[in-house]
Amino acid sequence: MNKSLVPKIRFKGFNDEWKKYKLNDIGLFFRGLYNKTKADFEINNSNFYYVTYTNIYNNSFIKIDSLKYVNINNNEKQNRLIKGDILFTMTSETYNEVGLCSIFNSDIDNVYLNSFCSGFRIINIKAINSIFLLFLLLSIQYREKIIKMANGFTRYNLSKKLLLNLQVKIPNIIQQNKIADFFTIIDRKIELIKEQLILLEKQKQYYLNNMFANEKSYPKIRFKGFNNEWKSKKIKEILNYQQPTKFIVKDKIENQGKIPVLTANKSFILGYANEKNIYENIPVIIFDDFTMDMKYVNFKFMVKSSAIKILKSKTNNINLFYVFNLLKNLKLFSSDHKRYYISYVSEINVLFPNINEQTKIAHFFTIIDRKIELIKEQLNLLEKQKQYYLNNMFI
Structure with a gap:
């Protein structure tokens, strides 16, 4: 068996070699929004949405609650996103940020792509799992290849033509589905931990805002038994x-x-x-x-x-x-x-306040900070595990 066609880590029961393709063999690129003015993006309500650059940059799966409004006229021919489209950042100020990708994995209609990114649509969805392809493209070996394709000085840009010639190695659809499910679960765990972290940081800010006095008023929240003037x-x-x-x-x-x-x-x-x-x-x-x-x-x-x-x-x-x-x-x-x-x-x-009340409040925030640190440690560990599997489950 050709070791160059076999990943370091595989699920039990899969032994066949992976096959070589070019992106051009399995899909096509399409452009984001074009011929738009600033006014098209300044509306507060619309039946049309677009995916921002940061939504792609920050997430493996596009966050639907982070979509923004855009105005699309009846006579416009824009490329609407469909479930399974992989979205690329085509331009960036640094090499490391160019060519990052995310997947639009929703059935929501009337969603479009921002002007600084491109979409990739798989032709045969029965043969290629788009989520598998997403994580393959996020693995270190493919990130290195994509980064080398970037050109520029003060700003770096990717060519669709170069990306279409990118050679990828892909197993059969059963293995693809298994790997896609595995990384989907990891990503969901990471998102849940991030949500916990955001919630706890909001709670901390709420208590910071209400447990300290200012020149005009005493704190809104005090521990029981403390009544002395500050x-x-x-x-x-x-x-x-x-x-x-x-x-x-x-x-x-x-x-x-x-x-x-x-x-x-x-x-x-x-x-x-x-x-x-x-x-x-x-x-x-x-x-x-x-x-x-x-x-x-x-x-x-x-x-x-x-x-x-x-x-x-x-x-x-x-x-x-x-x-x-x-x-x-x-x-x-x-x-x-x-x-x-x-x-x-x-x-x-x-x-x-007096030292006893200071100490009580300080201890309260010490506990909150420790919880935040524990969640951050958990998040860091899971992200390292994800990166380890990304580095070893693709070729």
Whole structure:
């Protein structure tokens, strides 16, 4: 048996070799919406819908609840989507995002495709399972082939002609159906976990909005047994700040090392270093003086930028994790490239409860955050499992 025609992982009972085809042998490409104006997409209600670029980019299966309205006139000849159409991103700002695909797997009528994408329609649906083909095209070996087809400088584009010549290896329809069902189940599990995560993050935001007081009112939600008035304080009365001069990493930041190197923005851990000037007086809040991004840190660290301020509780009557959530709830944002902490943030007045109520609230958000982290870990594991199978169940 030719090993190049057999995947590394197969379902039990399947032993035959896969056959070679070109996409041109099994289907045809069609264009998205054309000759449309901005006004056609600005309507709020219509009997016609279109699939956005981001809907394709973010999902293996097109989300029907994310369809947008479009105006289609009676005399227009546009390509309407049918169930099983595979949709490609044909243009992108980066190589890695071009040629991603998703499947329109619904019977909804009057749905069209955006102008920056193309659709692929299988000719013989009895011989080719469109969901199988979708996941084959998302596997690492085919993603690498598709990315190499992209051309451009500031923007990368795919040619339908090149894609039609893409050679794919496909088993019999029974195996296709089995593999398609397998990945459909994994994808549905991932979507359910994402929905749990979104719901929990919304719940957290609801409590953030209602468990902290502002200058005009006390919190709407309080734990039973707490009735004391909250006191007005400035942030600088609550927190000390420190410049991180001694703790800025000088060596090369690597993937492996002893001490994490932090930033206050989304990436958080930039890498690791093996230097000796380590910040150990934890917990603290690290605060970016320019962006006003912040992170709560309860482990030893170093930083990359002098723009970081290290914030610490002034007294034992301050629960730092409570203050962190309070600051996050202020929804601080920067509009200019300037330093904000001393001139603005430290002068903000907040209503502040006693230490017992702070601790109760902080513990409540600790539990929510831990649940969110567990769901994220579960999601990350499932996505890694999906990628593993994508890399090994296709050839």
